[in-house]
Amino acid sequence: MNFVIDRLAVKVFPSRDELGNAAGRAAAEAIRQAIARRGEARVIFAAAPSQNETLETLRRESGIDWTKVTALHMDEYIGLPAGSPARFASYLSEHIFRYLPFKEVFLLDDPTLALDRDAAVARYKRIIADGPIDVVCMGIGENGHIAFNDPAVARFDDPESVKIVDLDDICRTQQVHDGCFPTLDDVPRQAITLTVPTLFSGAALVCAVPGATKRAAVRQTLTGPVEEACPATILRTHPNAALFVDLDSCDVSPGGTSES
Numbered sequence: 709m710n711f712v713i714d715r716l717a718v719k720v721f722p723s724r725d726e727l728g729n730a731a732g733r734a735a736a737e738a739i740r741q742a743i744a745r746r747g748e749a750r751v752i753f754a755a756a757p758s759q760n761e762t763l764e765t766l767r768r769e770s771g772i773d774w775t776k777v778t779a780l781h782m783d784e785y786i787g788l789p790a791g792s793p794a795r796f797a798s799y800l801s802e803h804i805f806r807y808l809p810f811k812e813v814f815l816l817d818d819p820t821l822a823l824d825r826d827a828a829v830a831r832y833k834r835i836i837a838d839g840p841i842d843v844v845c846m847g848i849g850e851n852g853h854i855a856f857n858d859p860a861v862a863r864f865d866d867p868e869s870v871k872i873v874d875l876d877d878i879c880r881t882q883q884v885h886d887g888c889f890p891t892l893d894d895v896p897r898q899a900i901t902l903t904v905p906t907l908f909s910g911a912a913l914v915c916a917v918p919g920a921t922k923r924a925a926v927r928q929t930l931t932g933p934v935e936e937a938c939p940a941t942i943l944r945t946h947p948n949a950a951l952f953v954d955l956d957s958c959d960v961s962p963g964g965t966s967e968s
Contacts, residue, residue: 711962713930714944718951720958724918728761731916731952735762735845736769738912742842743776748811749842752780752902752910753804754855755796757886758847762916762952763803766845774808780835781816782846783856783901786872790819794888816870816900829870829900836869836906844910848917850885851878852925852938856901862939866903873901885921904939913949915940920956930960 709720721727735751742749753763784796792798797815805813814835817828851858858876880895889895907913917926929940929951943949 709962713960714934715947716930716944716949716951718930718953718958718960721952721954724954724956725761727916727918727952727954729765731762731845731914731950732765733769734950734952735766735843735914736772738843738914739772739777742911743773746840746842748776748778750778750780750839751843751845752782752841752907753800754782754846755799755803756847757888758918758922759845759916760803761918762845762914767804767807775811777808777810778839779805779810779813780841780902781814782844782907783899784816785896786817786825786898786900787896794883825872825900829872832870832900833868836902841906841910842912844907844913846907846913846915848915848922848925848929848940849879850882850921850925851876852928852940853879854904854907854939854943856899857904857907857939859937859939862904862936864904864908864936864939864942866905868903869906870900870902872898874898882921904942908942908946911948913943913946914952915943915949916952917957918954922953922957923959926951926953926957927960930958 711718739749788795816832856873858879860876861873875897880892883889883895884892928938932938934941934944
């Protein structure tokens, strides 16, 4: 089932696997188009279990010259050791970076550079400013966040491209739900994130959101007012964004009303 709310294309699939397959193919096509148009592509990747199927499909797609693709990193915790499997850089390496011959991979907090957090932010601002963003592969958090722009810190008109944020307890609890940390006390309280305008600057946004834990956030994204209290609602105003959901994560009808 496909429908549109405001400008946002919503694609509903019977299963998580079908959702991920479709989102991965959509991301692949957007990358191909960017390379055809510009000779290269700059792609922002989210790191979360919700992206597993999407990234698996994407990395198996044919017809992409990955040596022309620069990989950018959406968000990262502050305070985790370099080798921690809970770091988002570790996730992206495991699920996509190690498989493909990217032109470049830029990590938000590259441990090989030994930068303090302010220097890491300044470095990434320069990287973001170095060219356009062609594709954003993203999700939505249980509190409606995009990247680590939680409701309390999200700004649709943020003057920064990259910033340090405090994580709210709903966001931190989600990391426990996702199996990334054993307890809430283990989840870092701060992170570096790309801001809402940086994500929104992408020429194509591919947003994959499976699972029942995201149902309330998806409902609010599709039916609530477009406001920073649910940062993901801004997706409804993007000229080329698609939201991929399954029957567990979406209970909204084509008319924009809840079916539950």
